[in-house]
Amino acid sequence: MNRRSSAPKLTSRIPTFHKKAPEVRPKTAEVKERFLPAPAVRSPFTDAAGAEATPRLTAPRTFSESYLTASPRPALRPDRGPNQRLPDQRGTRTEPEPEEEEVEEESGESRVYTGEEERTPREEESDEEDERTSEAEGITEEQPPWENKTLEHEAKEFQSSSTEPESQSEGESEGPKTQTLEPGQRQEIEDSSELAPPETGAAAPPETRAPPETGAAAPPETGAAAPPETGAPPETGAPPETGAGAPTETGGAAPPETGAGAPSAEKTEKSWSCCSLLLRGLGPLLLLLFVGFSQHLWLYGLPRSMAQLSAQLHLHWLQGVAPESEPCSSHCRVSLVESLPHGLYPSAPSSLESIAQSWLRLLDRANHSVDVAAFYVTLRSADHNPTDAQGRLVFEKMKSLISRGVSLRVSVNAPQTQTEDTEELKDAGAAVREVNLSALTGGIIHTKLWAVDQRHLHVGSANMDWRSLTQVKEVGLAVEDCSCLAQDVSRVFEVYWTVGGANGSLPPYWPARLSALSSAQNPLHLKFNGVPARVYLSSAPPQLSTRGRTDDLAAILSVMEDAQQFIHVSVMDFIPEDQFSKPPRFWPPLDSALRSAACSRGLKVRLLVSCWPHSPSAMFVYLQSLLVLTRPPLSCDLHVRVFTVPSTPEQMKIPFARVNHAKFMVTDRVLYIGTSNWSGDYFSQTAGVGLVVNQSESETRLETLRTQADQVFNRDWTSQYSTDLRVDQSHTCPMVQT
Known part of the structure; x- marks a missing residue:
């Protein structure tokens, strides 16, 4: 106005x-x-949350x-x-300002x-x-609100008491209510609380501390409920605050943390102790997981997808560490078996069991499963040759397995040129899977093995062919009631079965369920016909060798290195090159090993190779280079002979027959029986296996497998069917057309 x-x-x-x-x-x-x-005076008050604030x-x-x-x-x-x-505020007026x-x-x-x-x-x-x-x-x-522990203490008490509506004072409505006051109202309530000290049992004001300029001590809190308009909960557990100990606006000391503050500190301490105990318990477990994961990466590499990772963590790996459902049998019955072509040794038949008889016996003993890995299956001749009778008998026995409730799985090389037998086995209920190893490693499936009920097995040079039973010279081992070794053979078969099929491929890792159960470092300790023996299975090529499996080439070299007196080798082809590569590459491991054994170590080396129409002509030239070492001054004890199976004109018409197809090696300590010819391709690309039997620690005079195999070798070496290879000889094998 x-x-x-x-x-x-x-x-x-x-x-x-x-x-x-x-x-x-x-x-x-x-x-x-x-x-x-x-003057910078600031009176605290109780806010709506029940905590003292400024x-x-x-x-x-x-x-x-x-x-x-x-x-x-x-x-x-x-x-x-x-x-x-x-104007509408009620209360007692305070003294006016000076x-x-x-x-x-x-x-x-x-x-x-x-x-x-x-x-x-x-x-x-x-x-x-x-x-x-x-x-x-x-x-x-003044002291900041976040450092004022009294305010924090009151706020915590209010939060805890706000959950208990029963503890509200008389006159309060259901649930705590908060009244917001203007600054003038808060100041007037504060001033009235200074003038009128609370009586015993009366409601205590929300703030009992005196302003700093008066210096008066704040009356102790009696524990009575605060007025409802202040919204403060009853402070029954808080210690009395005096003027000396109460925090002032000028930054006075805060009261010690008692009452509600102590449980908070105890909870923090307990939580830290629980965390430390948890870390102590989980620390070793985390360390083991880290070490196991690192070893997994070292063995199998980093998975390239979640599918590979889930496959790597497959539960089948438990089969490699868990105990078998029944303990494997180590007392084995073993037979050295062979096939002799018709007309070979007519006056002195073999004392060994024939391969056809051992196959028929294994099929008769089958109760659950028969797994066969072979180059091909032609147990019946296409032109009904009269000498295929044993092959037909084996084929009919295999067909009858399905009707007996025995599962039959056959893994063969792909592609097959003759599929009559495999198709008929499929119709009978057998599972036949072709393995296109040429697309995976550049080789073929040249393995010849059987696994029956994971208790019996057969390993040798004989194909699933009627000619291998009557027209080709073969050598093998038939092992019965030997689940320890048969289970290892079954794992080799599973490798072929895994990579077979239309979409077969090499996995980036091999699962632990296919890991080797025997190796050169950890052989199986068995008893072959009552004689203690250390046995292990080798495999080729390296791409198909699972974890722990000894490579086939390494097994042959170790057997040669272990020999102390002699090395006798009977193999169809021995050529130190990659025979099927274009152009052929020199491959010297086995050739160098024989030279070293004969010339450096002074061992007697005897090498028996075959002569037939499919013999490589370069093989004889390489062999003649070995014979040069016999000349002075070296005079190495190394000899090579060529074995030729006699044939009639009618027998010569049989394709891929009339040959010594055996692949074995005998030393003064060890017997090795394999399925591969001795050239570079068979160990780097082609699938094959070998069985190593060491009975040198036996002191018994019983006949061992090694002695039986050595007798077979000496019979062939000294027979009329073998001839010496001479250095100056130009036509070493007349059947070979140069």
Whole structure:
């Protein structure tokens, strides 16, 4: 209201504020110097959450270049001091401030003066600005709310008590209610709590600490419920706070953490102790997992997809470490078997069991499964040759397995040129799988093995061919009641079965369920016909050798290295080159091993090779180079002979027959029986196996497999069918057309 107005106006007692037109007045520097800033006093109060907090600074309204006109009742400002109260506020007024207010009434209007002279609006603005500055300085001196542990303690108590509605004081409604107060109301409640100390049993005010300027000690909290309008929960568990120990606005010391603060520290300590115990328990387990995972990566490499990883973690690996359903049998019955072509040794028939008889006996003993790996299956001749009778008998016996409830699986090389027998076996219920090894390793399936019920087995040079039973000279081993070794043979068969089929491929790893059960480093300790023997199975090529499997070439070289007196070798082809590569490459491992044994170690080396129409002509040239070592001054004890199976004109018409197809080696300590010819391709690309039997530690005079095989070799070496190979001989094998 404009006080210069000449006509008096009726004024309302309700505070009203009107802006006057802006009036520019110079601001003198004396105003700031005359009025000192108000003391930086900040009264804490209890907020709605029940925790002690400090009221926020409220920026007062600033009226630039204007002043206020008021009704006869003076206007109230919320931030002017603790002695004001709102028109509707009830309570006991506190003592006025030392400075008195002078009211000058002029013509029905009132104007407020503070101090000695009138305060202009610009001075009031300056005073309010100084007040805000002093309050901000006071706040920086006091203890921050996040470091005030008393406030945290009260907040935690309120949160815990807010979940118990039954503990509210009488007069409170259902559930805690919070009333938001203006700054003036909070100050008036605080002042009234200072003037009227609580009586015994009365409700304690939410704040009992005295302002710092009074220095009065705060009365102890009695534990009574706080007034409902303050929203503070009853503090029954808190220790009494005294003026000396209570934190002040000037950064006084906080009370010790007792009551509700101690369980929190205990919980933290317990959680840390639990974590440490958990780490101690899980530490070794995590270490084992890390070591196992590292070993897995070392053995199989990093999986390239989730499918490979899931396959690597297949549960079949338990078969490699878990005990078998029944203990494997180590007391084995073993027979050295052979096939002699018709017309060979007519006056002195072999004392050994024939391969056809051993196959028929194994089929008769089959109860659950028969697994056969072979180059091909032609047990019946296409032109009904009368000498295929034994092959037909074996074929019919194989067909009858399905009707007896015995599963039959046959793994053969792909592609097959003659499929009559395999197709008929399929029709009878057998499972036949072709292995296109040429697309995987560049070789063929040249393996010849049987696994029957994982208890019996056969390994040797004989193919699943009627000619191998009557028209080709073969040597093999038939082992019965020897599940320890038969299970290892079954794992080799599973390798062929795994990579077979239309979409067969080499896996990036071999699962542990196919890992070798025997090796050169860890042979099986068995008894062959009552004589102790150390036995292991070797395999070729390296791409098909699972973990722990001894490579076939390494097995042959180790047998040669182990020999102390002699080395006798009977093999169809011996050629130190990759025979089927274009152009052929020199491959010297076996050739060098024989030279070293004869010339460096002084062993007696005897090598028996075959002569037939399919013999490589280069083989004889390489062999003649070995014979040069027999000349002085070397005079190495190394001899080579060529074995030729006699044939009639009718027998010569039989394709791929009339040949010594045996592949075995005998030393003074070890017997080796294999399925591969001795050239580089058979050990680097073609699938084959070998069986190593060491009975040198036996002191018994019983006949061993090694002695039986050596007798067979000496019979062939000294027979009329073998001839010496001479260095100056140009036509060593007349059947070979150069």
